[in-house]
Amino acid sequence: xxxxxxxxSAGGGFPQWNCNCANCAGWRAGTLxxxxxxxSSIFVxxxxxxxxxxxxxxxxxFNASPDVLEQIRSNPALQPGRRQRDTAIAGVLLIDGxxxxxxxxxxxxxxxxxxxxxxxxxxxxxxxxGLPLLNVLGHYCGVxxxxxxxxxxxxxxxxxxxxxxxxxxxxxxxxKAAPYSPHREAGVPGDNIGVTITDNRSGRRLFYAPGLGExxxxxxxxxxxxxxxxxxxxFWTDDEMIRLGLxxxxxxxxxxxxxxxxxxxxxxxxxxxxxxxRLLIHINNTNPILDEDSPQRAxxxxxxxxxxxxxWTLEI
Ligand code: MLT
Ligand code: MN
Ligand code: ZN
Numbered sequence: 636x637x638x639x640x641x642x643x644s645a646g647g648g649f650p651q652w653n654c655n656c657a658n659c660a661g662w663r664a665g666t667l668x669x670x671x672x673x674x675s676s677i678f679v680x681x682x683x684x685x686x687x688x689x690x691x692x693x694x695x696x697f698n699a700s701p702d703v704l705e706q707i708r709s710n711p712a713l714q715p716g717r718r719q720r721d722t723a724i725a726g727v728l729l730i731d732g733x734x735x736x737x738x739x740x741x742x743x744x745x746x747x748x749x750x751x752x753x754x755x756x757x758x759x760x761x762x763x764x765g766l767p768l769l770n771v772l773g774h775y776c777g778v779x780x781x782x783x784x785x786x787x788x789x790x791x792x793x794x795x796x797x798x799x800x801x802x803x804x805x806x807x808x809x810x811k812a813a814p815y816s817p818h819r820e821a822g823v824p825g826d827n828i829g830v831t832i833t834d835n836r837s838g839r840r841l842f843y844a845p846g847l848g849e850x851x852x853x854x855x856x857x858x859x860x861x862x863x864x865x866x867x868x869x870f871w872t873d874d875e876m877i878r879l880g881l882x883x884x885x886x887x888x889x890x891x892x893x894x895x896x897x898x899x900x901x902x903x904x905x906x907x908x909x910x911x912x913r914l915l916i917h918i919n920n921t922n923p924i925l926d927e928d929s930p931q932r933a934x935x936x937x938x939x940x941x942x943x944x945x946x947w948t949l950e951i
Contacts, residue, residue, distance in 0.1 A: 699739030765815030811890030868915025
């Protein structure tokens with residue numbers, strides 16, 4: 636399968652519009668070696684050997700970020716020219732109902748047909764109550780909502796399935812629903828999911844979980860049986876936002892497992908099979924790993940952990 640990293644940043648992007656942390660200020664001043672990043676989203680399609688263009692293969696958009704229009708402009712594979720109005724997005728799958736993953740749906744409203752949308756019941760509830768984006772879209776293209784089951788049952792997105800396509804399986808995660816969710820303080824299974832994507836032709840697997848607060852045995856199993864993991868890279872330390880005076884909450888409080896420290900993502904990744912490709916995505920603008928010359932970035936490299944950049948294409 637071919638994975639395009641459309642956006643590798645957490646909510647707010649990098650640099651964030653109102654932020655003067657060392658990373659954001661350093662990027663603006665040109666004194667920091669770091670890449671700007673748009674908000675969290677990937678596009679996955681079966682590998683047909685093409686680079687997009689008019690005959691591009693369709694794929695699945697995982698999350699619809701507020702930056703989706705810029706992301707489509709920058710990635711021609713999402714913009715084939717087979718008809719007067721065209722897209723390579725066969726369907727959209729949401730891993731949660733947070734702003735950074737869902738508000739781009741509004742930007743896709745010019746579709747001629749209802750937008751095929753896969754999400755869990757709790758995310759559907761959030762997006763029809765606390766943040767009623769789907770009701771609003773009903774006045775434009777509308778959505779054809781498909782329910783994601785939480786029992787790990789395999790499912791496909793029509794146009795991207797079959798013998799040469801992709802099979803998807805969802806796993807409920809401990810992370811966090813959005814502040815406007817009816818389940819913000821008392822989470823329910825399905826507020827956040829991870830997805831295992833299998834290429835039916837090669838059998839190769841990706842585990843994708845940009846919001847991951849805790850690695851349960853089931854999550855570790857899913858990570859260990861994948862050829863590549865593309866997981867939560869939001870924060871380096873648990874108290875990153877507190878130390879910067881930007882929040883009173885820890886990384887874990889808001890559903891993100893930090894990379895460093897006891898029980899952090901680096902320790903978990905060290906336990907994966909040697910052949911597993913390890914990638915971080917959904918990186919917050921405060922995270923020191925954005926600085927390509929930082930000791931934290933060198934530490935990740937020593938553990939063979941990669942930091943995703945916008946525009947990367949991964950062949951898994
Ligand atoms: C999160 O995952 O915690 C979000 O990126 C927060 C946000 O979008 O404001
Ligand atoms: Mn987020
Ligand atoms: Zn910042």
